[in-house]
Amino acid sequence: MSDPAPIILNGFSMNSVSHVNYGLWRHPRDQTHRYTTVDYWVELAGILDRGRFDMFFLADALGLLDTYAGSAAASLRTGTQSPVDDPLLLISALAAATTDLGFGVTVSATYEHPYLLARKFSTLDHLTRGRVAWNVVTSQLDSAARNLGLDKQIPHDERYDRAEEFLDVVFKLWEASWQDDAVVRDATTGVYTDPDRVHAIGHRGRYFTVPDAHLSEPGPQRTPLLLQAGGSPRGQRFAARHAEVVFVAGADADGIRRNVAHIRASAAEQGRDPRSLDFVSAVAVVVDDTARGATAKLADYKSFFDVEGALAHYSASTGVDFSHHDLDGVISHHDTDSNRSLLSMFSAADRDWTLRDALAPATGFGRSHTIVGTPGSVADDLEAWLAATDTQGINLIGVVNPDSYRDFAELVVPELDRRGRVRPRPTTAATLRRRLTGRDHVADDHPAAIHRRARLARRHEAAIR
Amino acid sequence: MSDPAPIILNGFSMNSVSHVNYGLWRHPRDQTHRYTTVDYWVELAGILDRGRFDMFFLADALGLLDTYAGSAAASLRTGTQSPVDDPLLLISALAAATTDLGFGVTVSATYEHPYLLARKFSTLDHLTRGRVAWNVVTSQLDSAARNLGLDKQIPHDERYDRAEEFLDVVFKLWEASWQDDAVVRDATTGVYTDPDRVHAIGHRGRYFTVPDAHLSEPGPQRTPLLLQAGGSPRGQRFAARHAEVVFVAGADADGIRRNVAHIRASAAEQGRDPRSLDFVSAVAVVVDDTARGATAKLADYKSFFDVEGALAHYSASTGVDFSHHDLDGVISHHDTDSNRSLLSMFSAADRDWTLRDALAPATGFGRSHTIVGTPGSVADDLEAWLAATDTQGINLIGVVNPDSYRDFAELVVPELDRRGRVRPRPTTAATLRRRLTGRDHVADDHPAAIHRRARLARRHEAAIR
Numbered sequence: 001m002s003d004p005a006p007i008i009l010n011g012f013s014m015n016s017v018s019h020v021n022y023g024l025w026r027h028p029r030d031q032t033h034r035y036t037t038v039d040y041w042v043e044l045a046g047i048l049d050r051g052r053f054d055m056f057f058l059a060d061a062l063g064l065l066d067t068y069a070g071s072a073a074a075s076l077r078t079g080t081q082s083p084v085d086d087p088l089l090l091i092s093a094l095a096a097a098t099t100d101l102g103f104g105v106t107v108s109a110t111y112e113h114p115y116l117l118a119r120k121f122s123t124l125d126h127l128t129r130g131r132v133a134w135n136v137v138t139s140q141l142d143s144a145a146r147n148l149g150l151d152k153q154i155p156h157d158e159r160y161d162r163a164e165e166f167l168d169v170v171f172k173l174w175e176a177s178w179q180d181d182a183v184v185r186d187a188t189t190g191v192y193t194d195p196d197r198v199h200a201i202g203h204r205g206r207y208f209t210v211p212d213a214h215l216s217e218p219g220p221q222r223t224p225l226l227l228q229a230g231g232s233p234r235g236q237r238f239a240a241r242h243a244e245v246v247f248v249a250g251a252d253a254d255g256i257r258r259n260v261a262h263i264r265a266s267a268a269e270q271g272r273d274p275r276s277l278d279f280v281s282a283v284a285v286v287v288d289d290t291a292r293g294a295t296a297k298l299a300d301y302k303s304f305f306d307v308e309g310a311l312a313h314y315s316a317s318t319g320v321d322f323s324h325h326d327l328d329g330v331i332s333h334h335d336t337d338s339n340r341s342l343l344s345m346f347s348a349a350d351r352d353w354t355l356r357d358a359l360a361p362a363t364g365f366g367r368s369h370t371i372v373g374t375p376g377s378v379a380d381d382l383e384a385w386l387a388a389t390d391t392q393g394i395n396l397i398g399v400v401n402p403d404s405y406r407d408f409a410e411l412v413v414p415e416l417d418r419r420g421r422v423r424p425r426p427t428t429a430a431t432l433r434r435r436l437t438g439r440d441h442v443a444d445d446h447p448a449a450i451h452r453r454a455r456l457a458r459r460h461e462a463a464i465r
Numbered sequence: 466m467s468d469p470a471p472i473i474l475n476g477f478s479m480n481s482v483s484h485v486n487y488g489l490w491r492h493p494r495d496q497t498h499r500y501t502t503v504d505y506w507v508e509l510a511g512i513l514d515r516g517r518f519d520m521f522f523l524a525d526a527l528g529l530l531d532t533y534a535g536s537a538a539a540s541l542r543t544g545t546q547s548p549v550d551d552p553l554l555l556i557s558a559l560a561a562a563t564t565d566l567g568f569g570v571t572v573s574a575t576y577e578h579p580y581l582l583a584r585k586f587s588t589l590d591h592l593t594r595g596r597v598a599w600n601v602v603t604s605q606l607d608s609a610a611r612n613l614g615l616d617k618q619i620p621h622d623e624r625y626d627r628a629e630e631f632l633d634v635v636f637k638l639w640e641a642s643w644q645d646d647a648v649v650r651d652a653t654t655g656v657y658t659d660p661d662r663v664h665a666i667g668h669r670g671r672y673f674t675v676p677d678a679h680l681s682e683p684g685p686q687r688t689p690l691l692l693q694a695g696g697s698p699r700g701q702r703f704a705a706r707h708a709e710v711v712f713v714a715g716a717d718a719d720g721i722r723r724n725v726a727h728i729r730a731s732a733a734e735q736g737r738d739p740r741s742l743d744f745v746s747a748v749a750v751v752v753d754d755t756a757r758g759a760t761a762k763l764a765d766y767k768s769f770f771d772v773e774g775a776l777a778h779y780s781a782s783t784g785v786d787f788s789h790h791d792l793d794g795v796i797s798h799h800d801t802d803s804n805r806s807l808l809s810m811f812s813a814a815d816r817d818w819t820l821r822d823a824l825a826p827a828t829g830f831g832r833s834h835t836i837v838g839t840p841g842s843v844a845d846d847l848e849a850w851l852a853a854t855d856t857q858g859i860n861l862i863g864v865v866n867p868d869s870y871r872d873f874a875e876l877v878v879p880e881l882d883r884r885g886r887v888r889p890r891p892t893t894a895a896t897l898r899r900r901l902t903g904r905d906h907v908a909d910d911h912p913a914a915i916h917r918r919a920r921l922a923r924r925h926e927a928a929i930r
Contacts, residue, residue: 015588017657026652033650036591036682038561062581064678072660072678079657083682085588086581093557093592096503111578115612116527116551123480123550126501127558147580147675185498187491190771192482192544195537210612213529213537217501217548306655 006423007386007416008245008280008393008436010055010104011048011405015087017079019059020282020313020368021399023306025079030400041090042097044402049098051409052422054435055133056094057227057247057395058087060106061316063143068315069323072143075316078309088120095128100425102432104133104227104245110159111139111148114169115210122174125219130431130440133225136242138163138235141316160234165205167242167447172201174223175442175451177214179459193217199458222441223448225433231259240266241447244437245278247395253369253388256281260390272445278436282368283385283394285404287378287411298372301399314355327356368397375415382412383421471888472851472881473710473745473858473901475520475569476513476870480552482544484524485747485833486864487778488771490544495865506555507562509867514563516874517887519900520598521559522692522712522860523552525571526781528608533780534788537608540781543774553585560593565890567897569598569692569710575624576604576613579634580675587639590684595896595905598690601707603628603700606781625699630670632707632912637666639688640907640916642679644924658682664923687906688913690898696724705731706912709902710743712860718834718853721746725855737910743901747833748850748859750869752843752876763837766864779820792821833862840880847877848886 017025017032025032034040048056064082065075075082091103103124107117124132138159139145145154154162182197203210228243230236239246240263248263250256256279264274286301288294307327315322371381386392398404416422423435431440442448482490482497490497499505513521529547530540540547556568568589572582589597603624604610610619619627647662668675693708695701704711705728713728715721721744729739751766753759772792780787836846851857863869881887888900896905907913 023655025657026655028652036684037594038557038592042561062680064680066677072663076658076660076663077656083658083680084584085591085681086585088554089557089585089588089592091557092503092555092559093561096507096558096561111581113576113613116576119549120551120554123554126550127503127554129502143677147677148578149674187493190488190491191542192490193541193548195541198537198541209614212531212608212612215527215529215548216550219501 004383004420005392007382007421008055008278009053009413009422010057010280010393010395011044011053011398012057012059012282012395013044013398013401014059014061014081015085015090016081016083018306018309019081020397021401022080022309022313023078023304024301024400026306027301027304027400029403032398032401036085038090038093042093044398044405045094045098045101047402047405047409049101051405051413052417052425053101053396053405053409054393054423055102055104055432057104057135058090058106059135060084060087060108060137061141061144062108062111062139063141063145063147065141065312065316066143067319067321068312070321074308074312078306078312080306080309080312081316088124091124091132092127095124095131099429100131100435102131102133102225102435103128104135104225106135106137108137108139108144109163109166110137110154111144114166114208115173115215118170118173119215121170121224122214122216122219125221125224126216128432129429130220130433132219132221133227133245133432135227135229135247136163136167136238137229138238140319142319156232157234160238162207163238165207168205169201169203169208169210171223171448171451172203173210173214174218175448176455176458177201178218179455180218183217199455220440221431221433222452225436226442236263237266237270239263240272240277241270243277244433244442244446245280245393248279248281248389248391250281250389253385256389256391273443276437276443276445278393279389279391280393280395281385281389281391282397283382284368284370284397284399285378285382285408285412286370286372286399287375287407289374289411291374291377294372294374322355325355328354330354375411378412379415379419379421382416383419469848469885470857472847472886473520473743474518474878474887475522475745475858475860476509476518476863477522477524477747477860478509478863478866479524479526479546480550480555481546481548483546483771483774485778485862486866487545487774488543488769489766489865491771492766492769492865494868497863497866501550503555503558507558509863509870510559510563510566512867512870512874514566516870516878517882517890518566518861518870518874519858519888520567520569520897522569522600523555523571524600525549525552525573525602526606526609527573527576527604528606528610528612530606530777530781531608532784532786533777535786539773539777543771543777545771545774545777546781553589556589556597557592560589560596564894565596565900567596567598567690567900568593569600569690571600571602573602573604573609574628574631575602575619576609579631579673580638580680582631583635583638584680586635586689587679587681587684590686590689591681593897594894595685595898597684597686598692598710598897600692600694600712601628601632601703602694603703605784607784621697622699625703627672628703630672633670634666634668634673634675636688636913636916637668638675638679639683640913641920641923642666643683644920645683648682664920685905686896686898687917690901691907701728702731702735704728705737705742706735708742709898709907709911710745710858713744713746713854713856715746715854718850721854721856738908741902741908741910743858744854744856745858745860746854746856747862748847749833749835749862749864750843750847750873750877751835751837751864752840752872754839754876756839756842759837759839763835787820790820793819795819840876843877844880844884844886847881848884
C-alpha cells in the first residue's frame with residue numbers, strides 16, 4: 001500500500017441551536033446559545049483553522065421541522081434545527097478571520113435562481129480566496145415547499161432533472177463565460193474588462209433561460225468545490241455525476257462502504273475516475289487524556305441528549321411521523337418512502353433496526369459513528385473506521401461547541417499528524433480544491449469541464465460587442 | 466429653530482470596480498481594483514466606522530449594463546457596475562470588523578422569495594447586532610429580467626403591487642410571528658423556544674403563499690431599517706409608505722426639495738408623520754487643507770473621469786441608448802419613459818438640460834452634487850445644501866477609494882462635529898434604527914406596525930402546537 005493519505009477533516013455544524021447534537025445546547029460548557037452572534041462563529045472557525053481542519057461544513061434547511069406530531073412544536077422546543085439562520089451570510093466573516101480553512105455551504109438548487117446563485121458563489125470564491133465549496137441539495141422538506149410557493153414538493157426525480165439543468169447553467173456561467181484573460185485591469189488604456197473575452201452563455205432550457213454573460217469575474221476556483229449528500233438512488237447518481245466530495249451515510253460501516261462502492265461505480269459509468277471522488281461520513285468524537293476521562297465525558301454528554309429533538313429531526317428527514325411509534329419496535333419497510341433516503345438505508349440493511357437503535361446506533365449523536373477514547377485510541381479507531389468504510393474523511397459533529405472541535409484539534413490532530421494523516425499547512429495561499437485534489441479547477445472528466453473546453457475553443461473569437 | 470440635528474452620514478458604494486465614479490479606478494491612489502478581496506471592504510468599513518459615519522450604503526444591480534449601444538461592451542470595458550458581485554455576502558465580515566457602523570444593502574423584492582429574504586435580514590440583524598438596513602428595490606434592468614426567467618420586465622406598476630405584497634409578507638414574518646418572549650433558552654427545562662409563543666403567519670395573497678412561522682428568531686430591530694430610492698410617481702408613493710430613510714435624487718437642489726416635499730406629502734396622506742422620514746442625497750466631496758489643494762485635487766480626479774462609463778450607466782438607468790446622441794443637444798421629452806425616473810426628473814426640471822449637463826451637473830461624479838474646498842467651506846456648503854434640499858444627510862460617493870472616505874472622516878467630520886452636526890458615538894451598542902430615530906423598532910404609524918399590534922394581541926393565545 002502507498003503512504004497513508006491525509007484525512008479530510010471537516011467541522012460539521014448548522015446556523016441553529018441544535019444541529020444533530022440534540023439537547024446538548026443545555027450542557028453548561030456549550031456555547032451554541034450564542035449562534036446568532038458573529039463572535040461565536042469566528043471562534044469556531046478559528047479553532048478549526050488553527051487545528052488544521054480542511055473545511056467547515058454548514059448544513060441548512062429551508063423550513064421548520066414539522067413532521068413529528070404534525071407540528072414544529074417539538075423542534076422549536078428542543079431547538080432542533082429550528083429556528084435556523086442563513087449559513088451563506090456567515091462566510092465572509094469567517095473568511096476574514098482564517099487563512100486556510102475552507103467553507104462548505106449547503107444551498108438548495110430548488111429555490112434559488114442559477115443566475116444569482118452563480119454570482120453568490122463567485123463572490124464567496126473571491127472573498128475566501130478560493131476556499132468555498134457548495135453542498136448542492138434539492139430540498140426535501142414539505143415545509144420549505146409550502147412557504148416557497150409550491151403546494152407540495154416538486155416530485156423527487158423531477159427535482160433532480162431540474163437540478164441537472166441548474167448545474168448546467170451555473171457551470172456555463174462559471175466555466176464558459178469569462179476567459180482567463182478577460183479582466184485586463186489596465187489603467188493606461190482604461191480597459192478593466194476586454195468585452196471580446198466575455199461570452200454570453202445563451203442557455204435556453206426546460207426550466208431556465210439565461211442568455212447573457214456571468215455577472216462576476218471568475219474566482220480562483222471558478223466552480224466552487226462541489227459537495228453532495230444524496231442518499232436515494234437518483235440522489236446517488238447525481239452525486240456520482242457531480243460531487244468532488246460526497247457526504248455519505250449508512251446504517252453502519254458496511255452500509256457506508258456499500259454506498260461508497262455504489263457511487264464510485266456510478267461515477268465510473270458516467271465517465272469519471274471513481275477514485276477522484278472523496279467520501280466523508282459524520283463522526284462524533286469524545287476524547288480525553290485518559291480512557292476513564294473519555295468515558296466520563298461521554299456519560300456526561302449523553303445525560304443531556306434529548307430524544308424528542310432526535311425524533312423531530314428523524315421524522316423530518318424520513319418524512320415519517322414517529323410520534324406514535326414504539327421506540328423499541330422494528331422499523332417497518334412500510335414506513336419507507338423511496339424518496340426519503342435515510343430510513344430506506346436502515347430498512348435495507350442486513351439486520352432489523354429498532355427506532356431506538358436507528359436514533360442512536362452508537363451513542364445517539366446525530367445517528368453517526370461515535371468514537372470515544374484517548375488520542376491514541378481515537379486515532380486507531382478513526383483509521384479503522386475510514387478503512388472499513390472506504391471513506392477519506394469525516395464531518396466531525398460538534399457535540400458540545402466549541403469543546404468538541406477544540407478537543408479534536410488539540411488532542412487528536414497531533415496524534416494523526418504523527419501518523420502522516422493530517423494535511424500539511426499550506427506554505428502559500430491555496431484554493432480549497434488544490435488543497436484536496438492538487439488542482440484549482442474541476443478535473444477534465446467532470447461535467448463542468450465541458451464548458452471549460454467550450455471556453456478554450458472560443459478563446460480567439462470576439463464575444464460581447 | 467431648534468439645535469441643528471446630526472447629519473446622516475453614509476458611505477455609498479457598490480461591490481464592483483466603478484460605482485458612479487466612472488473611470489476613477491484608473492487613479493493611481495484608487496484601491497477599487499481590490500474589490501474582490503475581503504480586506505478592501507474591511508478597510509473601507511473601518512474608515513467609516515472610526516470616522517463616525519452612520520451607514521455603509523451598498524448599491525446593487527442584477528444585470529450587466531447593456532443599454533448603451535445595445536451591449537454590455539462599454540460597461541465591461543470601463544468597469545461600470547459590470548462585473549458586479551453580491552453585496553449582502555460582504556456584511557458579516559464588515560460587522561465583525563466594526564462596532565457602530567450600520568449597513569444598508571440593496572436587495573431586489575422582484576427576484577427574491579420573501580420567506581428566504583426575511584431569514585437573510587434576520588440573520589444579518591443578528592450578526593450585526595441590529596445594524597442592518599434594507600434598501601428595497603424593484604429591479605429596473607431588462608438584462609436582469611431576461612436572465613432571471615422573465616422575457617421582459619414585469620410592468621412597472623405591477624412590480625410595485627407585487628412589492629407591496631412582498632413587504633406585507635416579510636413584515637408579518639418579522640413582526641407578527643415570534644413573540645418577544647418566545648425564545649426561553651432555559652437549560653433546566655430544556656425549552657429553547659416556547660412553541661406557544663410562535664405564530665404561523667397564514668399569508669395567502671395574489672403573489673405569495675406563506676402559511677408558516679418565520680424561520681429565524683427576531684433580531685434586535687426585527688424589521689431592518691427600511692431604505693428606498695424610488696423616483697417614479699409610483700416609486701415615490703411606495704417610498705412614502707415604507708421608507709424610514711429615502712435616498713432622493715433630482716436635477717438640482719430645487720428638484721430634490723420638490724421631491725422631498727412630494728414624498729413627505731404622500732407619507733402624510735398615507736397616515737405617517739411626514740417628518741419621521743429622513744432624506745439623503747448623493748454628494749461627492751473633494752476636500753483639502755487649502756482651497757488651492759482642493760481645486761488641484763478635483764482637477765486631478767476629473768482627468769480620470771470616463772465619459773463612456775457615465776453614458777453606459779446613464780443609458781441603463783434611463784432605458785435610453787445614448788450612444789447616438791449629441792452630448793450637447795437638449796434632452797428631448799420624447800426620450801423619457803414614464804417608468805424611468807431619472808431622465809424624467811431632468812426633463813421635468815425648469816430648464817433645458819443637455820446630455821453633457823445631465824451627466825455632470827457639477828463635476829461629473831455620479832450626476833450628484835459635488836462640494837469642493839477646505840474643511841470649513843465644505844462644512845458650510847454641505848449645511849447649505851442640506852438646508853436648500855430639506856435633506857437630512859448624504860450618501861457620500863467614493864470618488865477615489867478609500868481616499869474620499871478618509872479625507873471626509875479626517876477633515877470634514879471634525880469640523881461638522883464642532884458645529885454639533887455629527888452624531889455622538891454610542892456609549893453602548895445601539896441598533897441602527899435607535900441611532901437614527903431613537904427607537905429599536907418601526908414607528909407606530911409605519912405599515913409594519915400593524916403586524917406588531919397583531920402579535921401583541923395574540924400574546925396570550927397558544928400558537929404552534
